[in-house]
Amino acid sequence: MxxxxxxxxxxxxxxxxxxxxxxxxxxxxxxxxxxxxxxxxxxxxxxxxxxxxxxxxxxxxxxxxxxxxxxxxxxxxxxxxxxxxxxxxxxxxxxxxxxxxxxxxxxxxxxxxxxxxxxxxxxxxxxxxxxxxxxxxxxxxxxxxxxxxxxxxxxxxxxxxxxxxxxxxxxxxxxxxxxxxxxxxxxTKPVQKRREPSQKQKLRTLMYVGHMHKDKGVDFLLETAVKLSEHNIRTIFWGGNPKQVPKLDDKARSLGISDMVEFVPFRPPEEMHNALATRASLGVVMLKDTFYNNYLTCPVKSLDYLSHGIPSLGSDLPSVREVLAYAGTYVSNDDADAFVQAARYLLDDPEHYEKMASLAVQRAHEISxxxxxxxxxxxxxxxxxxxxxxxxxx
Missing domain, CATH: 3.40.50.2000 (Glycogen Phosphorylase B;)
Structure with a gap:
């Protein structure tokens, strides 16, 4: 064949x-x-x-x-x-x-x-x-x-x-x-050589990968980035059009979080995977509640996080659960305080972080x-x- x-x-x-x-x-x-x-x-x-x-x-x-x-x-x-x-x-x-x-x-x-x-x-x-x-x-x-x-x-x-x-x-x-x-x-593309969970946890960095569309939850993540910065947690946005970056930088400055966020336009997949491997503690899949996002999409970013054994925070939508399954932490896509609380729990509790990282690795091998x-x-x-x-x- x-x-x-x-x-x-x-x-x-x-x-x-x-x-x-x-x-x-x-x-x-x-x-x-x-x-x-x-x-x-x-x-x-x-x-x-x-x-x-x-x-x-x-x-x-x-x-x-x-x-x-x-x-x-x-x-x-x-x-x-x-x-x-x-x-x-x-x-x-x-x-x-x-x-x-x-x-x-x-x-x-x-x-x-x-x-x-x-x-x-x-x-x-x-x-x-x-x-x-x-x-x-x-x-x-x-x-x-x-x-x-x-x-x-x-x-x-x-x-x-x-x-x-x-x-x-x-x-x-x-x-x-x-x-x-x-x-x-x-x-997924499970990574064979990964950093120890404790090393990734200490980076205290949440990484979003994907388009910078409103339906992808970018506005929500900018809101949470302000709250996360108060707890020494950085946010990296990786993806989108290069023309979007200056506007997002201006937005970050207006929010007073320029030193705690970073915007990177789409780069080659290998560069993105290197960034996930060396810079990310948490992944995020906070899709807005639309029919398409609920039922017709497979969020590729969630597959990238699983591939690296990175714990992920996701919207409580069927499409997100179908990918992350038992390896995800689910939060309402309009509750910034609950999102920050979930991120802090993962980054402040080594035992919980290690458990969720292990589940991410397990899930990645199931859906390679x-x-x-x-x-x-x-x-x-x-x-x-x-x-x-x-x-x-x-």
Whole structure:
């Protein structure tokens, strides 16, 4: 069985999407499957060096990256070239062996449906939203209706869907009862050499990783940073657009906490992991209470904290609990005093901190990228025959 992953974005794009795609793909090569990743080209560089130095990976020889220049028209770029290349590659590979294709790109669904007409090809869509039912979207745009159309037309014609939350799977089971589905959170990358919990605790630093959007709880964390600073606890914000940093610095100055907070825009994943390993005592996943945050997202930052055995404070939402499980400390996302109290308990009580750090390590091993890949392979093997027997043509 050969694995192919398709992602339209450019290689080394900032933020979690391409990083997740690369780890998704390499996890299958790590468990022994020949794996191919088709992705936008990005700037010229050595893919093998980037995998090691930018993504912090040491992929085996059975992992292949195809970086396809995106089509340009005036000031815009388009993903058709990536999709066309992937389509031809899959058809070519299928002449010799069974091929399983994965993508999160709705624009590739039409190609995927065509490929799935071949009995030697299976195709799966990894869901990161819930566009098939727009009842949860408050301000609907043309894009939302387009995505809904894609899903209703093409999902019944592919082999199945990979959901990232159980609630998301429940939604799609109701909408597409005959479509095979499975739910797994995204994966962790457990760090083998970690600082002792006592060393991390003494750093007294809370680290937030991710976008600087309001829905991610950044305003709440600025409020708590003031209260935490009174107890000699620093807060680091790691992520977001470089243009946001000056405004956030100004905000910190106005709050009188410039010396107790730090704002770092998105950096290569390997740099982020080095910062978590050397600077962080606690992680934070304080998502706002929205439908999307409750049921349709897998907070990648929580996976990063678990990977390093860092205790985490999180909103008491289903999506956060699904990842952190027993390893999380849960706080209402509008109770700054309770948040500060929970952080102090972890940082002021060595025994409690060590216990939660140990649970984080345990949870990280349960939901590693490799464990996820094995579970997906089992799902594919269990559903492929039924899918091929019942699928309609296109």
């Amino acid at each position: 050969i694995i192919v992953w398709v992602n339209k974005r450019n290689w080394k794009s900032p933020g979690p999407i391409v990083n997740v795609a690369v780890h998704n793909a390499t996890s299958f090569s790590a468990i022994g499957y020949e794996t191919h990743l088709c992705i936008g080209a990005g700037d010229d560089s050595s893919s093998r060096e980037d995998l090691r130095e930018f993504y912090g990976l040491n992929p085996p020889e059975n992992f292949h990256v195809y970086r396809i220049p995106r089509w340009r028209f005036r000031s815009s770029t388009y993903s058709f070239s990536v999709f066309r290349y992937a389509f031809k590659l899959v058809k070519s590979l299928s002449r010799g062996e069974r091929v399983v294709v994965f993508t999160r790109e709705s624009g590739f669904l039409a190609y995927l449906a065509r490929l799935c007409r071949n009995p030697r090809i299976s195709g799966y869509y990894e869901l990161h939203d819930g566009y098939a039912d727009l009842s949860w979207v408050e301000k609907k745009k043309a894009m939302h209706y387009r995505e809904k159309l894609y899903e209703h037309v093409f999902l019944p014609r592919i082999s199945g869907v990979l959901c990232i939350t159980e609630s998301q799977q429940d939604m799609y089971r109701k909408l597409f009862p005959s479509l095979p589905s499975v739910a797994f959170p995204l994966g 990228w490799e464990s996820r890949a094995k579970a997906i392979v089992n799902f594919v093997n269990s559903t492929t025959k039924n899918t091929k027997d019942t699928k309609n043509g296109i």
